[in-house]
Amino acid sequence: MEKIDLTLNINHKPVEVRISPNDTLLEVLRDHLDLTGSKESCGEGVCGSCTVQLDGKPVRSCLTLALEAEGATIRTVEGLADGDTLSPLQESFVNHGAVQCGFCTPGMLMTADALLKENPDPDEDTIRKALSGNICRCTGYAKIVEAVAHAAHPQDQCPDCASGLKSCCKAKE
Amino acid sequence: MTQYNIIGTRMPRVDSRAKVMGKAKFTADLKLPHMLVGKIKRSPYAHARIISIDASKALALPGVRSVVTGKDTEGVKWGVFAYTRDQQFLQTDKARYIGDEVAAVAAVDEDTAQKALDLIDVTYEELPAVYDPMAAMASETELIHAEYPNNINIHVNIDTGQVDENFAKAHYIREDTFTAPEESYFQAEPYAVVARFDSDDCLEVWCPNGGPHMKSKPLSNSFKIPLHKVKIRRIAIGGAFGGRSEICPADYICALLAKKTGCPVKIEFTREENTIATRQGHAMITTHRTGVDKEGRVLARETTCYMDGGAYSSTGPIATSVPFLSMEQAYRMGSVRYNGYRVYTNKPIRGMIRTHGRGFACGLDTQLDMIAEHLGIDPVEMRLRNSRQPGEYTSTRSLVGSCAMDETIQKAAEKSGWTEKWGKLPPFHGIGIGTNSVQTGFPMGIRGGSQSFIKFNEDGEATVMSGVVDNGQGNENMLVQIAAEELGLLPEDIHLVNADTETTSSDPGSYSQVSTFVGGQAVKNAAANCKAKLFEVASKILKVPADTLAAKNRMIYVQDDPEKCVPIKKVVRVALTNFISVNAEGGYWPKVDMKREWVSNPYGQMCEAFSFGTTIIEVKVDPETGQVTVLNCVACQDVGKALNPLVLEGQFEGSVAMGGQGGMLTEYHEWREGRCLNPTMLDYKLPLACDMPPIHNIIVESIEPKGPYGAKEAAMSIAMSAAQAYAAAVSNAVGVYMDSFPVTPDKILAAIKKKK
Numbered sequence: 001m002e003k004i005d006l007t008l009n010i011n012h013k014p015v016e017v018r019i020s021p022n023d024t025l026l027e028v029l030r031d032h033l034d035l036t037g038s039k040e041s042c043g044e045g046v047c048g049s050c051t052v053q054l055d056g057k058p059v060r061s062c063l064t065l066a067l068e069a070e071g072a073t074i075r076t077v078e079g080l081a082d083g084d085t086l087s088p089l090q091e092s093f094v095n096h097g098a099v100q101c102g103f104c105t106p107g108m109l110m111t112a113d114a115l116l117k118e119n120p121d122p123d124e125d126t127i128r129k130a131l132s133g134n135i136c137r138c139t140g141y142a143k144i145v146e147a148v149a150h151a152a153h154p155q156d157q158c159p160d161c162a163s164g165l166k167s168c169c170k171a172k173e
Numbered sequence: 174m175t176q177y178n179i180i181g182t183r184m185p186r187v188d189s190r191a192k193v194m195g196k197a198k199f200t201a202d203l204k205l206p207h208m209l210v211g212k213i214k215r216s217p218y219a220h221a222r223i224i225s226i227d228a229s230k231a232l233a234l235p236g237v238r239s240v241v242t243g244k245d246t247e248g249v250k251w252g253v254f255a256y257t258r259d260q261q262f263l264q265t266d267k268a269r270y271i272g273d274e275v276a277a278v279a280a281v282d283e284d285t286a287q288k289a290l291d292l293i294d295v296t297y298e299e300l301p302a303v304y305d306p307m308a309a310m311a312s313e314t315e316l317i318h319a320e321y322p323n324n325i326n327i328h329v330n331i332d333t334g335q336v337d338e339n340f341a342k343a344h345y346i347r348e349d350t351f352t353a354p355e356e357s358y359f360q361a362e363p364y365a366v367v368a369r370f371d372s373d374d375c376l377e378v379w380c381p382n383g384g385p386h387m388k389s390k391p392l393s394n395s396f397k398i399p400l401h402k403v404k405i406r407r408i409a410i411g412g413a414f415g416g417r418s419e420i421c422p423a424d425y426i427c428a429l430l431a432k433k434t435g436c437p438v439k440i441e442f443t444r445e446e447n448t449i450a451t452r453q454g455h456a457m458i459t460t461h462r463t464g465v466d467k468e469g470r471v472l473a474r475e476t477t478c479y480m481d482g483g484a485y486s487s488t489g490p491i492a493t494s495v496p497f498l499s500m501e502q503a504y505r506m507g508s509v510r511y512n513g514y515r516v517y518t519n520k521p522i523r524g525m526i527r528t529h530g531r532g533f534a535c536g537l538d539t540q541l542d543m544i545a546e547h548l549g550i551d552p553v554e555m556r557l558r559n560s561r562q563p564g565e566y567t568s569t570r571s572l573v574g575s576c577a578m579d580e581t582i583q584k585a586a587e588k589s590g591w592t593e594k595w596g597k598l599p600p601f602h603g604i605g606i607g608t609n610s611v612q613t614g615f616p617m618g619i620r621g622g623s624q625s626f627i628k629f630n631e632d633g634e635a636t637v638m639s640g641v642v643d644n645g646q647g648n649e650n651m652l653v654q655i656a657a658e659e660l661g662l663l664p665e666d667i668h669l670v671n672a673d674t675e676t677t678s679s680d681p682g683s684y685s686q687v688s689t690f691v692g693g694q695a696v697k698n699a700a701a702n703c704k705a706k707l708f709e710v711a712s713k714i715l716k717v718p719a720d721t722l723a724a725k726n727r728m729i730y731v732q733d734d735p736e737k738c739v740p741i742k743k744v745v746r747v748a749l750t751n752f753i754s755v756n757a758e759g760g761y762w763p764k765v766d767m768k769r770e771w772v773s774n775p776y777g778q779m780c781e782a783f784s785f786g787t788t789i790i791e792v793k794v795d796p797e798t799g800q801v802t803v804l805n806c807v808a809c810q811d812v813g814k815a816l817n818p819l820v821l822e823g824q825f826e827g828s829v830a831m832g833g834q835g836g837m838l839t840e841y842h843e844w845r846e847g848r849c850l851n852p853t854m855l856d857y858k859l860p861l862a863c864d865m866p867p868i869h870n871i872i873v874e875s876i877e878p879k880g881p882y883g884a885k886e887a888a889m890s891i892a893m894s895a896a897q898a899y900a901a902a903v904s905n906a907v908g909v910y911m912d913s914f915p916v917t918p919d920k921i922l923a924a925i926k927k928k929k
Contacts, residue, residue, distance in 0.1 A: 030202075034204070035195075036195070036199075036202035037194070037195020037196070038195070039361075039362070040363070041362065041411075042444050042853060042854040042855070043443065043444060044444075044853060044854070044855055046853070046854040046855050047361070047854050076195065077193075077195035078194070080193075080194070080195075081194055086190070086193065086194070090193040090194070094185045094186075094189040094190055094193055095185050096819075097183075097185065097189075097819040097822065097823045099186065099188075099189040099193060100412075100645045100647070100823055100827065101360075101362070101409075101410060101411045101645025101646075102188070102192030102197055102409060102411070103199065103360075103409075103411030103412065103645075104361045105192050105193055106193075106195045109193060127862075128862040128863045128865075129862075129863055131861075131862040131863075132861045132862050134862070135854065135859050135861065136361070136862075137359055137412050137827075138412055138645050138646075138823070138827045139823055139826060139827050139830075140823075140825075140827045140828070140829050140830035140834075140860075140868065141826075141830070141860075141861075141865050142823075142826040142865065143822070143823050143826065144862070145862060160183060160185075
């Protein structure tokens with residue numbers, strides 16, 4: 001198949017790639033650009049592990065052709081942090097124990113990040129519905145939902161909101 | 174109670190920062206120079222003789238570097254035990270299930286590898302196949318394995334004696350049969366393996382695993398190379414749940430392709446392959462016959478279980494025993510006779526899974542509820558009358574040390590409002606209880622113990638080496654917490670080197686719930702030995718006896734005079750300057766009965782500690798649709814000691830999701846003549862965020878005297894008891910005891926109709 005030269009805007013940087021027209025966005029991210037944070041788990045658009053944002057909307061990169069992403073602003077999990085500084089959502093995931101095996105985490109974060117941009121104050125029901133396209137086999141979702149809810153609105157009564165990354169052994173302080 | 178600095182805190186896991194940044198590398202993320210793509214050709218038949226394999230067309234395809242078949246394996250066979258070696262990594266004589274490995278290719282890219290697979294010409298002669306254990310035992314057609322009459326792979330017989338005598342004394346006896354189909358792990362990460370031989374002919378492998386040392390030994394045997402030449406590397410792992418402990422044929426095949434081509438090879442499973450060609454949970458048909466006295470105390474029980482084992486042995490002897498053992502630990506039985514039969518069928522291979530024997534366990538609990546109803550006893554009271562007590566021996570003669578079974582039942586009942594709800598809920602609204610007990614380890618022979626080595630660097634930080642692997646449950650964090658606590662350092666001062674067979678000593682792996690108890694304890698002991706060396710040096714600096722010292726916050730100080738102190742960094746530098754070693758090793762070997770064997774001698778001390786859990790579930794059933802809405806969940810477990818409540822709660826919640834919500838409501842496989850009809854996430858219904866009920870976690874700490882800081886197995890008892898609680902709650906809501914699991918809407922509607 002004839003290769004195509006394409007410029008993609010990924011995490012605020014223009015990136016040039018030479019792809020096949022049938023390459024998915026996930027394949028291009030992982031295989032061409034070594035952005036392996038986005039994961040393939042089901043390969044058929046069910047599990048959400050490959051979720052990235054196109055112009056702020058969460059999409060399944062395993063079902064999106066790279067060609068379709070031309071001209072869009074693409075954001076992957078690698079683009080969430082500001083250098084070494086985690087986004088409040090990433091920090092909340094860490095502090096609330098929302099990460100276990102971590103394979104679904106990048107997709108979960110991209111969906112949740114898009115939700116919070118659209119609705120900065122979602123209730124639990126809204127969060128659960130928004131995350132229902134992202135399958136997690138480890139956590140039972142409780143800590144993920146809590147991490148999303150508390151990311152924008154830390155709770156005084158939550159034992160895990162108070163902790164910053166640096167104070168990882170709180171009881172010691 | 175002892176005060177700890179780091180143990181018992183809600184410390185966020187050390188591995189989560191890399192994971193939220195997308196930096197954690199899983200096997201499929203690896204890229205090595207000149208790496209080839211490996212793919213496996215699988216049998217399309219459930220049972221077929223392999224007449225010939227012609228790979229010439231595939232080999233002629235440009236880009237194909239190697240094709241391997243059973244002829245290249247020298248007939249190597251795998252089995253967990255010497256007496257269960259029945260599986261070739263690539264079949265030579267016949268295929269025994271749809272998905273059995275018959276050939277493999279290595280090519281320059283995925284498209285070429287896929288094309289090559291299609292060009293491999295395999296001629297089969299189809300054989301009659303059997304798809305359920307009862308038919309397999311009765312079958313008169315060709316045996317699946319010639320040396321196993323009636324296709325019976327494993328028979329476990331346990332008999333405590335006095336069973337018939339005690340049945341004769343019983344006030345009430347009943348017999349019930351319960352069934353459950355196969356289930357799958359659906360780890361988030363599909364199986365993948367990367368292998369290469371380096372310039373010294375060492376085999377280097379990256380793959381998800383439940384214990385690197387359990388992978389290295391069979392690879393060493395298969396390739397006839399010494400163990401030090403097999404280097405299983407640490408890699409992030411996207412879940413295991415019992416399904417990644419054994420060697421996978423793909424590990425061997427990948428290494429074989431790497432050997433043949435001289436290049437690194439990567440095999441990535443599709444989701445379907447992960448379901449079909451790794452392991453599944455056993456389908457089970459279980460009959461419990463139970464005799465009780467007037468107060469509902471079990472005097473005698475006879476349990477017979479037929480398990481669909483699929484095409485090969487896998488962990489057969491263990492899998493045939495564990496559902497029974499979990500129940501004999503949870504409940505006292507005056508006497509018991511157990512016959513477990515694992516039967517070969519022409520279906521995918523069954524192994525260990527987190528909710529081991531949901532139909533088995535639920536059956537036993539459901540029957541207790543039936544007996545309780547007959548005798549007019551509340552289900553909670555029924556369990557308290559039969560629950561395991563500390564200091565007792567199980568039926569198979571394991572001494573139970575710490576045990577807060579009663580406390581878990583009482584606390585869960587109280588939190589759920591059991592007394593106010595039982596028998597008082599509106600129609601189609603129900604509440605149910607389940608309890609269970611899980612082993613903290615199995616007798617594992619030479620691989621039963623773990624050793625750790627700790628070295629100090631001149632900056633006062635420590636490198637901790639341990640064979641313990643992290644499948645996602647937080648084992649790495651557990652090791653860091655223990656090392657930091659014991660050495661008086663902060664978690665960020667600990668550099669962990671783990672799950673690497675080149676640098677770490679033998680370890681049982683994340684298997685049989687033993688990582689904290691054995692591997693954690695090994696690190697604790699190594700750290701204690703290190704600390705003793707540090708204190709010797711510090712005692713000379715501070716001019717006080719070593720036994721007056723303690724360590725905390727990077728300082729060594731005099732316990733009665735904390736102002737008198739010296740930084741650990743300084744102690745290390747003084748030691749190095751004076752050529753004094755402050756590095757140390759330590760190990761832990763559980764004291765189990767090494768003569769205990771799953772089939773030949775299923776008696777004796779199984780493990781050093783048992784956990785106990787209770788789950789209570791409240792549901793509402795829609796009588797028109799059979800749909801179940803779960804209103805509330807209380808999960809309560811005796812974990813010995815919570816080393817990190819934040820991590821532990823996550824384990825409880827995940828256990829409820831897999832064991833209860835998925836395991837008892839939606840998860841099961843459907844088949845057509847040995848072909849799994851729902852191997853993908855689209856068709857196999859996993860719980861979603863919107864499905865899960867509120868979960869109230871209650872941690873009970875019985876402080877196991879033999880465990881590190883009092884810890885023992887944590888959360889598996891929730892996975893197991895949640896299954897039972899879900900089944901009980903639905904049974905209570907519809908007024909019919911459900912005996913076929915999972916309790917799907919069709920079964921619920923049928924039960925409601927039958928009751929009318």
